[in-house]
Amino acid sequence: MANIRELLKRPGPVIFDGATGTALAPFIKEAGSPSCLLNLTDDGREKVMAHYENWVESGSKAFLTNTFNANSWRLKLANMNDPNTLWEANYNAAKDAVTVAGIEHCAVGDIGPSGLQVREDMEEKLLVASARRQNIHTDKISNLNEYPTAESLIPGFKLQASALIEGGVRDILIETMSSIHELGAANRAVHLAINDLKLNNKLSPDEQVSIMATMSFDAGNALRPSTFNGNTPIDFIDATYSLGFVARGANCGNNAYGLHQILLILRDLQKINPTDKPKRIMPDLGPEFFIIKPNAGKPEMTASGPTYTISPKEMATIAVMTWEAGAKIIGGCCGTTYADIAAMANALAKR
Numbered sequence: 438m439a440n441i442r443e444l445l446k447r448p449g450p451v452i453f454d455g456a457t458g459t460a461l462a463p464f465i466k467e468a469g470s471p472s473c474l475l476n477l478t479d480d481g482r483e484k485v486m487a488h489y490e491n492w493v494e495s496g497s498k499a500f501l502t503n504t505f506n507a508n509s510w511r512l513k514l515a516n517m518n519d520p521n522t523l524w525e526a527n528y529n530a531a532k533d534a535v536t537v538a539g540i541e542h543c544a545v546g547d548i549g550p551s552g553l554q555v556r557e558d559m560e561e562k563l564l565v566a567s568a569r570r571q572n573i574h575t576d577k578i579s580n581l582n583e584y585p586t587a588e589s590l591i592p593g594f595k596l597q598a599s600a601l602i603e604g605g606v607r608d609i610l611i612e613t614m615s616s617i618h619e620l621g622a623a624n625r626a627v628h629l630a631i632n633d634l635k636l637n638n639k640l641s642p643d644e645q646v647s648i649m650a651t652m653s654f655d656a657g658n659a660l661r662p663s664t665f666n667g668n669t670p671i672d673f674i675d676a677t678y679s680l681g682f683v684a685r686g687a688n689c690g691n692n693a694y695g696l697h698q699i700l701l702i703l704r705d706l707q708k709i710n711p712t713d714k715p716k717r718i719m720p721d722l723g724p725e726f727f728i729i730k731p732n733a734g735k736p737e738m739t740a741s742g743p744t745y746t747i748s749p750k751e752m753a754t755i756a757v758m759t760w761e762a763g764a765k766i767i768g769g770c771c772g773t774t775y776a777d778i779a780a781m782a783n784a785l786a787k788r
C-alpha cells in the first residue's frame with residue numbers, strides 16, 4: 438500500500454476523497470446512525486468497500502476509512518458503546534480499506550471528534566467571558582467538573598487508533614476538530630497506541646505511522662474565523678507547531694470558498710515562523726504540507742434529501758485555487774460526491 442509520506446514526495450497534488458456520510462447515508466437504516474455500523478455485517482462491508490472503490494475510480498490517491506463516528510462517545514448515542522463493537526467497526530474498516538487501496542493507493546484511518554465539550558475549553562470560555570465582563574457563560578456553566586478533561590478522552594481515542602492500525606492503516610487523519618485540547622489528546626492517543634503496538638510486537642519497531650490533523654473553521658466571520666469552540670487558525674498553528682503532523686490544515690467549515698480563505702491565513706501564519714521556535718522540518722519530507730477538504734456548500738433540503746449547492750465544475754475551480762494557494766493534499770468534506778472528486782482530479786491532473 439502507498440503511504441502519505443510517499444505520495445507527498447511526488448510532484449503535484451495528492452487527491453484525497455470526498456464525503457463519507459453523504460455517500461453511505463442511503464444504506465443506513467436509522468437516520469443519524471453512524472455509518473461505521475455497516476462494518477459489522479458482511480453485507481454492510483461490501484457496500485463500504487464499493488464506496489472505497491468509487492473513490493479510487495474517481496481519482497483519489499488516498500481515501501478515509503468510514504470511522505469518523507467510530508469512537509465510544511458517538512457509538513454511545515447509538516447504544517452500541519461496547520469495546521468489542523468499537524474495535525470491530527474500526528478494525529474491519531481499516532482491513533477493507535487496505536484491501537481496496539492495493540499497492541497504488543493509500544487508506545487513511547479516520548478519527549473524528551468526540552462531540553463533547555472538554556473542561557479546558559469551558560475554562561477558556563469563562564476566562565474570555567470574565568475579561569469581557571459578560572455573565573452569559575458564567576451563568577450557564579454551573580460546575581466545570583461536569584465536563585470531561587481532554588486527557589480523559591485519551592483511552593477512548595487510543596482504542597480507536599489501535600484498532601485502525603492493527604487493521605492495517607499506516608496513516609491517520611484526526612479531522613473536524615473544534616478544540617485544540619481535544620486535538621492534542623487524540624494525537625497523544627495515536628502515539629500511545631503506536632508505542633503499545635510496537636511493545637506488543639503487533640507493529641514492527643521500524644514501521645512509521647504518520648498523522649495528519651485538520652480543524653473545522655467557520656470563515657463566516659472574515660475578521661476572526663474560528664472553530665465552534667472559538668479556536669482561531671493562529672491557535673491551531675501555534676498549538677500544533679511541534680507535534681510532528683505530516684500535514685495540517687482544515688476541513689468542512691463554512692464552504693469551499695471560505696476554506697480557501699482559511700488556507701491563505703494558515704499559509705501566512707506558517708510563513709511568520711517565530712524566531713524563538715526551531716524551523717519546523719520533517720526529517721524525511723522537508724517542510725510540512727497543507728491538507729484542505731472543503732464541503733460542497735450548505736445543504737438545501739429537498740424531497741430526496743439534502744442537496745449541496747456547489748457543482749462539480751465549481752469544486753474543480755476551487756480545487757485549482759486551493760492548489761495554487763499552497764495546499765498539497767486536496768479532497769472534499771460533507772456533500773462532496775464521487776463526481777466532484779473526479780472533476781477536481783481532472784482539473785488538477787496537469788498541475
Ligand SMILES: [Zn+2]
Pocket residue numbers: 688689690732770771
Ligand atoms: Zn464536513
